[in-house]
Amino acid sequence: xxxxEDKKKLKQDIIALIITIIATIFLLYTFPSKRAVVLxxxxxxxxxxxxxxxxxxxxxxxxxxxxxxxxxxxHLGETAGLKAILLGILLGTLPTGPLxxxxxxxSALLKKGARISCIVAFLSAWACIKIPQEMVxxxxxxxxxxxxxxxxTVFFVIIMSLIIEKFVKYQTV
Amino acid sequence: MNSTALIINGxxxxxxxxxxxxxxxxxxxxxxxxxxxxxxxxxxxxxxxLIIGLMLGFIPKVTIARIVGEKAGLKGIIVVAFVGAILHIxxxxxxxxxxxxxxxxxxxxxxxxxxxxxxxIGIVTLPLEIRELGKKLALLRNGFSFIIAxxxxxxxxxxx
Numbered sequence: 235x236x237x238x239e240d241k242k243k244l245k246q247d248i249i250a251l252i253i254t255i256i257a258t259i260f261l262l263y264t265f266p267s268k269r270a271v272v273l274x275x276x277x278x279x280x281x282x283x284x285x286x287x288x289x290x291x292x293x294x295x296x297x298x299x300x301x302x303x304x305x306x307x308x309h310l311g312e313t314a315g316l317k318a319i320l321l322g323i324l325l326g327t328l329p330t331g332p333l334x335x336x337x338x339x340x341s342a343l344l345k346k347g348a349r350i351s352c353i354v355a356f357l358s359a360w361a362c363i364k365i366p367q368e369m370v371x372x373x374x375x376x377x378x379x380x381x382x383x384x385x386x387t388v389f390f391v392i393i394m395s396l397i398i399e400k401f402v403k404y405q406t407v
Numbered sequence: 408m409n410s411t412a413l414i415i416n417g418x419x420x421x422x423x424x425x426x427x428x429x430x431x432x433x434x435x436x437x438x439x440x441x442x443x444x445x446x447x448x449x450x451x452x453x454x455x456x457l458i459i460g461l462m463l464g465f466i467p468k469v470t471i472a473r474i475v476g477e478k479a480g481l482k483g484i485i486v487v488a489f490v491g492a493i494l495h496i497x498x499x500x501x502x503x504x505x506x507x508x509x510x511x512x513x514x515x516x517x518x519x520x521x522x523x524x525x526x527x528i529g530i531v532t533l534p535l536e537i538r539e540l541g542k543k544l545a546l547l548r549n550g551f552s553f554i555i556a557x558x559x560x561x562x563x564x565x566x567x
Contacts, residue, residue, distance in 0.1 A: 244447060251450040258457050261465065268464045276460030279503050283452060285412040288445065289419035290499065295441030296426050299433045330444075332497065334532045337539040344540065353540075354548055361498075361527045361552075370499050371522075373411045374506040382563055383519055390555040398547045 286373050290366040294330035297366075301328050303339055310356060311346035318352035319395055323388060326359025327368075336360045350402050351395035358391040448497060455500045459507040472512030479517070487517040488556055491524030492549075495531040498522075516564030523556035 262269045306325045313321050329336075340353050363384055371380045426434040462471075475483050496504075505518045528549050529536070536545040 240447075244450070247450040247454070251454045254454045254457050258461060261461060265465075272460040272464035275463045275507075276456050279456050279459050279507065280453075282412075283456065283503060285409075286415050287452070287499075288441075289412075289416045291441040291445045291448075292419050292423060292438065294444065295437035295439070296422055296434070298440050299437040300426065300430075332532075333526075333529055334535050337532075337536050341539040344544075350544070354544075357548065358527060358552065362523060364498075367498050367502075367526075369411075369415050370502045373409075373415070374502040375509070375518075378567060379515070379519075379563070382567060383522070383559065386559045386562055387523070387555075390559060394551045394555055398544070398551060401547055402543060 282373065286370060290369055293366050293369075297328050298330045303329060307339055307342050307346065310343055310352060311348045313352070314349065318349050319355045319392055322352040322355035322395075323359040323363070323391060326356040327363050327365050329360065330364070330366070333357070333361045349399065351399040354395040354398050355391055358387075358394070362387050362391070448499070451497060451500055455496070455504055459503060463507055463511055466511070468512040471508065475508065475513040475517040475521075477514045479514070483514075484517055484520055484557060484560060487521045488524045488553060488560075491521045491556070492528040492553065493530050494525055495529065496525070498526045501525045514564055515567050516560040518560075519563040520556050520560030523559055524553060527552040527556060 258272075262272060306329065310318070310322055310325060326336075336357055340357055343353050343356070344350075368380060368384060371383070423434065423438075426437060473479065475487055479486075501522055505522050508521070509515070509518050530549075533545060533549065536549075540548075
């Protein structure tokens with residue numbers, strides 16, 4: 235996604251926010267009895283968000299600067315075996331940015347001849363189990379939820395990567 | 408501030424001190440990136456927080472429980488999985504949203520499925536994924552992610 239597209243997306247976000255604010259004001263004005271519960275709930279979530287979001291954003295910034303993308307491509311492109319899948323998951327948890335940032339990286343890995351399973355594991359970890367993301371999950375959903383989902387996700391991502399690799403191989407032959 | 412937030416902030420502070428010691432220039436750049444990303448995400452965060460307030464205030468628990476609660480069954484789970492796959496919101500914001508759903512009567516299974524499909528599957532970004540990785544790999548990845556999201560959710564519902 236380039237800069238112009240991102241600007242357009244930001245504009246859409248702001249318009250959506252304005253619509254939400256207008257709707258909120260309208261609803262709270264029409265139903266005064268709901269005012270207290272809506273405002274305290276929103277305030278509580280706002281406070282919880284503000285107490286961790288700056289830290290999470292700084293961590294993501296640090297990852298972005300100290301773990302550059304080409305370093306990841308280099309390491310993943312050169313590893314083989316089951317180690318490649320595990321490394322794919324591990325490295326996928328580090329970088330920042332939405333999934334569409336990872337596609338070009340995965341494409342570069344594909345061209346470098348990395349294992350399909352490694353690429354799938356990398357993409358899945360990037361999407362689902364990034365470290366800053368896990369912290370927000372911990373804050374809002376608790377330790378048990380976070381750790382259970384983390385372990386299950388790693389387990390099933392490994393299985394999924396191996397299955398997809400088989401599929402792709404059989405179909406290309 | 409709860410203990411989770413304290414630990415996260417402490418850890419971040421340590422990383423930041425370490426980063427500044429290692430390379431001042433890079434650390435400053437990281438802070439700049441963080442500030443930019445925060446501002447970029449701010450409208451979405453405020454919007455979701457307002458929506459959470461409205462949802463908990465206006466939609467009765469029974470209604471939410473009927474759609475995504477324990478009794479909604481497999482149909483409810485599949486609906487949640489599709490909603491997660493279609494929605495295109497930053498994953499960081501999905502957690503407070505998920506927490507509010509849980510509070511208002513959604514089942515653990517549907518919340519876990521929602522987070523997993525929301526993060527792993529992108530219908531909106533699928534054309535881009537196909538262009539970069541090819542049709543076969545992109546469709547297989549999204550399809551299998553849908554299945555494992557439901558499996559993960561069902562197991563989580565059973566054990567938690």
